[in-house]
Amino acid sequence: MSVLREVLPDFSWWSGADKRREAASGIAGAVLVIPQAITFAYVVGLGPEYGLYCAAFVALVSSLFGNSAMVGGPNTALSILLSIAIMPHAGRGSPLYTEYVLLLSLMVGVVQLALWALRGATLFRYLSPAAIGGIKIGVGVLLITSALEGTLGVSGLTMQFFHEKFYVVLASWSEIVNPYAAAISAATILSALRLKRWLPRAYIIVAVAIGAVVGWVIDGVVGPVQSQVELLGRVVFDPLPLRLLTVTTEHLAVLEELIPNAVAIAVLGLAQSLVISRDLKTRMSPSVDLHKEVFAQGLSNVVGPFFSSFAGSGSFNRTSVAIEMGARTPLSGIVAALAVVAIAWGLGPFLTHLPMPAIAAVLLLVGAGMIQWKEIRLYARSRVDATVCGVTVFTVCFVGLEAGIVVAIVTSVVFFVASASRVSLDITRDGDTEHIAVRGNLFYASIDGLVGHLRAHPATRTTLDLRAVPYCDSAAIAAIDMIRRERNQQGGRLDLVRGDVTGIAAAA
Amino acid sequence: MLLVGLPLAVAARPTIEELKARSVLDDYESNVLHGYDIVMDTPRHAPRYSGNRLSCTNCHLAGGTTPDGLPLNVAGLYPRWRAKNGVRNGIGLRIRECFLYSHNGVMPPADAPEVLAVAAYINYLSEGEVIGKPPKHWGVPTLTGTNQDPNPAMGEMVYRRACVSCHAADGSGVGSAPPLWGPASYSAGAGMNNVQKAAGFIWANMPLGAGRSLTQQEALDVAAYLHLQGRPVDPRDGRLRKLAERFVHWLGGLTGRR
Numbered sequence: 001m002s003v004l005r006e007v008l009p010d011f012s013w014w015s016g017a018d019k020r021r022e023a024a025s026g027i028a029g030a031v032l033v034i035p036q037a038i039t040f041a042y043v044v045g046l047g048p049e050y051g052l053y054c055a056a057f058v059a060l061v062s063s064l065f066g067n068s069a070m071v072g073g074p075n076t077a078l079s080i081l082l083s084i085a086i087m088p089h090a091g092r093g094s095p096l097y098t099e100y101v102l103l104l105s106l107m108v109g110v111v112q113l114a115l116w117a118l119r120g121a122t123l124f125r126y127l128s129p130a131a132i133g134g135i136k137i138g139v140g141v142l143l144i145t146s147a148l149e150g151t152l153g154v155s156g157l158t159m160q161f162f163h164e165k166f167y168v169v170l171a172s173w174s175e176i177v178n179p180y181a182a183a184i185s186a187a188t189i190l191s192a193l194r195l196k197r198w199l200p201r202a203y204i205i206v207a208v209a210i211g212a213v214v215g216w217v218i219d220g221v222v223g224p225v226q227s228q229v230e231l232l233g234r235v236v237f238d239p240l241p242l243r244l245l246t247v248t249t250e251h252l253a254v255l256e257e258l259i260p261n262a263v264a265i266a267v268l269g270l271a272q273s274l275v276i277s278r279d280l281k282t283r284m285s286p287s288v289d290l291h292k293e294v295f296a297q298g299l300s301n302v303v304g305p306f307f308s309s310f311a312g313s314g315s316f317n318r319t320s321v322a323i324e325m326g327a328r329t330p331l332s333g334i335v336a337a338l339a340v341v342a343i344a345w346g347l348g349p350f351l352t353h354l355p356m357p358a359i360a361a362v363l364l365l366v367g368a369g370m371i372q373w374k375e376i377r378l379y380a381r382s383r384v385d386a387t388v389c390g391v392t393v394f395t396v397c398f399v400g401l402e403a404g405i406v407v408a409i410v411t412s413v414v415f416f417v418a419s420a421s422r423v424s425l426d427i428t429r430d431g432d433t434e435h436i437a438v439r440g441n442l443f444y445a446s447i448d449g450l451v452g453h454l455r456a457h458p459a460t461r462t463t464l465d466l467r468a469v470p471y472c473d474s475a476a477i478a479a480i481d482m483i484r485r486e487r488n489q490q491g492g493r494l495d496l497v498r499g500d501v502t503g504i505a506a507a508a
Numbered sequence: 509m510l511l512v513g514l515p516l517a518v519a520a521r522p523t524i525e526e527l528k529a530r531s532v533l534d535d536y537e538s539n540v541l542h543g544y545d546i547v548m549d550t551p552r553h554a555p556r557y558s559g560n561r562l563s564c565t566n567c568h569l570a571g572g573t574t575p576d577g578l579p580l581n582v583a584g585l586y587p588r589w590r591a592k593n594g595v596r597n598g599i600g601l602r603i604r605e606c607f608l609y610s611h612n613g614v615m616p617p618a619d620a621p622e623v624l625a626v627a628a629y630i631n632y633l634s635e636g637e638v639i640g641k642p643p644k645h646w647g648v649p650t651l652t653g654t655n656q657d658p659n660p661a662m663g664e665m666v667y668r669r670a671c672v673s674c675h676a677a678d679g680s681g682v683g684s685a686p687p688l689w690g691p692a693s694y695s696a697g698a699g700m701n702n703v704q705k706a707a708g709f710i711w712a713n714m715p716l717g718a719g720r721s722l723t724q725q726e727a728l729d730v731a732a733y734l735h736l737q738g739r740p741v742d743p744r745d746g747r748l749r750k751l752a753e754r755f756v757h758w759l760g761g762l763t764g765r766r
Contacts, residue, residue, distance in 0.1 A: 047556055093621035096538055220748025224608065224615060225593075225697075231614040233556035248531065352559075352614065 006116075006292045009065050013329040025325035026335025028202070029071055029318055030343055033059075033336065035208050036318070038232070038351075039363045040074035043146065044101060044310055045083045045092040048235045048351070049344075056340040057307035058300045062314075063333030066296035068277045068288040071318040071333050076366065077139045078108075078269055078311050080146075081401055085261035089254050103245055104258050104265070105311035109301030111266035116298050121290040124274045126416060130385035131392050131408035132275050135268070136316070136370045138396025138404050143367030150360025151189075153181025153229065162397055180218050180227040181357040187214040188361035200324070204362060211358030219353065230356040237344045241308035264402045266301075269313035271405075273297050276314040285328060317369060384415045421446035425453060437465040442476035454483050458490060465497040521635050524571075536628055543629025546622055547571050547580070550611060554622040559613030560693060560740075564626070566686040567610065567700060569713055572633055575645030576712040576719075583627075583634035585642060599627050610698040612740045648708035653724040658703055663733030666726045670715055679737060685716075689737030697742035707731035 033055045041051025055073040062072035082101055083092075090097035115123070145162040148154070148169060154176045169177070188211030195203040218227050247255070273293060281288040301311045322332050379385040388411045396404030423440035434457065440446060454462065464480070466472070484494040522530075524544050527537055546553040547564040548571055564580075565571050572580025586599040593605070600618055603626050608615040616623050637643050668677070674685035681687040700706050711727035713719045722730070741750055 090535070092619065094539065094625065095542060096535075097621070217748065219746065220751075221746040223744050223746040223749075225744045226746075230617050233614045233616070234558070236555045 006289065006295050010067055010292070013067065013331070017329040017331050018326065019331065021326040022329060022331040023335045025322050025327040026332040027339050028325055029322050029327075029332065029336035030055075030339035031202060031205050032318060032321060033071075033073060033315075033340060034343060034347075035204055035359065035362050036315075036366065037074050037340070038235075039359050039366070040076065040079040041310075042150075042356075042359065043076070043079040043083060043143075043363070045087070046098060046101060046310065047093065048232060049237050049241075050098070050101075050308060050310060052235070052237060052340060052344045053241050053307055054304065054309040054312050056337050056344070057309045058304040058312040059333055059340070060337035061300035061303045062296045062312075063330040063337065064296075065299050066277075066293050066330050066333075068280045068285060068293060069319070069322055069327040069329055069332060070273065070276050070280060070293065070314045071322050071336065072273070072297070072300060072314055073312045073318070073337075074310070075269065075272065075313045075315055076143060076370070077135065077272070077401060078265055078313055080139070080142060081261065081265045081268065082310055084401070085258055085265070089257075099245070099251075100254065100258075101310050102243070102305040102308065103247065103251065103255055104262055105301055105309070106245065106305040107255065107258065107262035108266045108269065108311040109298050109304070111262050112270055112294065112298030112301060114298075115266065115270060116291065116294040119291065120270060121274060121294050124271055126413055127271055127275075127409060128385070128388055128412040128416070129275075130379050130382075130388040131412045132271065133375050133379055134389040134392025135271075135396060135401075135404060135408055136372075137376070137389070138393045139401065140367045140370030141393070141397050142401065143363055143370065147360045147363035147367060150230075151181065151185035151357050151364055152176075153178025153357060178228055180222070180229050181355070183218065184211050184215045184229065184355050184357040185361040185364070187211050188358045189365065192361070192365055200321075204365070207365075208354075208358050208362060211361060212354050215355030215358060216353060219355075232351055232354040232356060232359065234352045235344070235348045237348045238308075239341050239345050243306060243308045245305060261402070264405055265311060266298075268401075268405050269301070269311060270294060270297060272316070273314035276316060276319050280319075280323075284323075317366065384419070388412060388415060417445060423449055425450065427453075432460055434460045434462045435465065436462060437468065439468040441471045442466075442469050443471065443473040444475040447476045447479050451479050451483065454494070458487070458492065461493045461495075462487075463495045463497060467497060521632070539625045539628035540632040542621075543625035543627070543632075544571060546626055547629060554607070557607045557613045557616045557620070557622060558611045559607075560611055560687070560691070561681070562611055562686050562692075562694060564606070567709070569716075572630070574713065576647075576649055576708075578647060578709065579633070579643065579645065580630050581633040581637055581643050582646065583631045584637045584639040585646075599630060600624075603627060603630075608697075608743050610694045610700065612693075612695040612698075612743075648705055649712050651704070651707050651711060651724045651728060654707075654728045656725060658707070658728045658732035660729065660732040660736050662726075663729035663731070666722065666730045667733055670722060670726075671730065674715065679734075688734055689739045691740060693739050695740040695742060697744055701735060701739070703728070703731045703735050706734060 034052065037051035037055040038048040039051070040054075041048050044050070051074050059071065059073035062070075066072075082104060085104055086097055086100045090100055112120075141162060145165055148165055152169060152173075154169065188207050191210040192203055192207035195206055199206060215229060215231075218229065224231070274290060277288055277290060277293045281290065297313060304311065322336075325332075327333075376389075379389045388408070391411050392404055392408040395407040420441050421443070423438060423442065423446045426437035426439065428435045428437075436450075436453075438450065442450070480494075480496075487494045524541070527533065527541055530537070533541065542553070547568065550558045550563040551561060567578050568574075568580050569577035572578070583599060586602060587596050589595070590597045590602075593601075595601075600623050603623050604615050604618070604620075607613045607622075634643075667675075671688075674682055675688050676682050679687060679689040680692065687693040694700050700709070707724070707728040707730075710731055711720060711722060711724050714727075715721065741747055
């Protein structure tokens with residue numbers, strides 16, 4: 001019964017929704033997502049229309065089946081991971097590449113549905129906010145680095161580490177930087193920074209428009225041959241891009257290799273979506289069902305590839321804009337998805353001469369927006385958080401995003417275990433009777449301290465107060481049992497004051 | 509050392525039809541097929557960078573396989589220096605400029621999949637050619653049998669007699685025949701806008717299927733007629749600057765008349 005409630009679209013929010021506000025925020029969201037979608041499609045290595053398909057169809061399914069105001073669609077980190085995964089197997093942007101991206105996206109959806117069946121939403125509780133913050137900062141650095149070439153009109157810088165790119169650009173800027181491209185991206189970035197306060201919803205669109213006008217003037221005065229500014233090209237938007245995915249034996253060999261990538265992308269997508277929806281649940285809509293959100297994400301990525309969409313997930317920046325504009329239900333996401341189709345269909349012809357430096361500038365802004373000083377200062381206050389966040393950022397930047405996710409999960413768990421294994425012993429003495437109140441979890445990693453103390457004071461009569469022990473595993477029970485037997489042989493005593501810990505009760 | 513004297517055993521190149529029938533293609537073959545599709549129907553298979561109704565095959569006749577019809581078996585000639593842009597041109601730059609000038613579109617980036625696919629197709633057509641040596645019947649023939657300057661008025665008469673049934677009186681093209689001028693045709697910066705080159709192409713290949721039926725003088729005249737028609741501006745000129753120049757020119761005309 002509860003499974004059915006998670007699987008079927010649920011329109012119980014309909015009656016409570018403020019339709020006018022939801023629609024307004026949806027349309028603003030559509031305007032916001034279009035430059036992002038084109039940029040993320042560029043990051044994936046596909047034509048701009050694929051990003052728009054993702055912003056329309058993945059977002060539509062995830063809002064239709066979800067139950068929060070979270071906005072889905074193309075996502076920075078997922079886009080980077082998709083391109084990293086497919087690049088070795090096919091020429092960037094070729095029909096085969098497109099097919100592989102869509103098949104990988106389908107695999108991501110299937111993995112996410114499997115995680116839903118395994119109750120994945122609970123799993124992501126262990127990914128600490130600091131680790132997610134670290135991933136976000138690392139992705140921001142990667143985005144800024146990858147936008148560097150586009151904004152400056154430099155082509156094909158391939159380096160092993162991200163900082164080398166900055167060095168090359170700084171060291172030989174006079175030879176490799178295209179001044180026209182740099183002017184266009186500077187116009188876009190400066191106007192975005194200036195307009196952010198006045199037009200918090202539409203400033204990216206206006207900034208891109210200003211960059212485009214600067215580009216058109218440059219194009220008109222010196223001509224495209226002289227300026228060498230890369231243009232977007234015609235966006236061929238099909239409002240119903242149905243696609244049948246074919247899988248041949250040759251595909252299968254490649255797809256098998258892609259399974260780890262699919263798992264990594266699925267986990268990262270769900271992690272981001274769940275961070276967002278958990279945030280929404282605690283802040284404004286307690287009725288949000290996280291399992292239902294996981295199902296909606298998985299389903300959107302399973303359905304998406306059949307509409308030529310690559311894998312997406314919840315978006316931090318677009319959700320926060322939607323919430324700011326008053327969205328509280330999935331209605332705004334549904335309106336946004338439909339508006340993307342309408343706008344992209346009508347706007348397509350005007351996008352042809354959009355200069356790429358303006359789009360790369362958006363990428364730079366999105367990347368910079370992911371590095372929040374406020375968050376960094378928050379993490380810096382705790383040593384554990386600072387370590388988890390720092391290690392994650394370092395790994396993402398120097399080893400790669402996939403490794404960064406693994407490191408984020410591992411360090412979160414390690415520090416969680418470390419903090420959980422802290423046991424305090426409150427020792428009071430009364431003559432030769434020792435009273436030890438234990439506070440904390442007793443398990444394989446934390447039992448050593450207690451055992452060491454008991455061994456060091458063998459002859460005394462000891463009462464062990466376990467009422468403040470919430471959890472005790474078999475290793476701890478065995479150890480306490482052994483100590484008690486030793487005490488009995490030596491003529492001493494070990495008494496237990498039992499709490500709810502069932503294992504100890506049996507041993508006693 | 510023994511091998512040097514032996515003729516190279518070149519495996520027969522599979523035809524496009526044979527490639528299409530295969531169930532498994534490697535990276536190169538799939539790029540060749542993609543390139544072939546782009547050459548045969550550019551607006552459909554490379555819509556992002558194409559800006560008019562022309563396909564590559566409209567000038568590189570029969571997919572670049574016609575001798576004297578700008579054949580595409582020229583991979584061995586690149587990289588080469590070209591006067592047009594004054595730099596050493598790789599085959600990639602050559603293809604990208606075709607999108608900009610002849611297709612009146614947007615210059616694709618160097619790593620655009622469309623460019624790589626067309627380069628693979630050109631490579632496929634060039635198998636068996638000698639590197640650095642121009643293939644036979646390369647480009648278009650140079651006309652030596654003309655004895656008068658090109659005469660566009662005569663050219664218009666030739667056009668009405670021999671060309672109009674396929675290319676239409678307004679040059680917009682009928683059916684699969686390409687537009688020869690107007691907004692849907694090549695720009696003023698295209699190679700075909702060169703009268704000598706266009707004349708050689710027309711004499712050797714036009715009317716399609718009845719090449720060399722016009723005299724060389726007639727071909728030259730009709731090429732001059734085409735050259736005078738309106739078409740998109742040369743992308744080497746800034747459109748705004750061109751507009752401003754025309755405006756200043758027009759102002760000068762107004763004041764001069766007074």
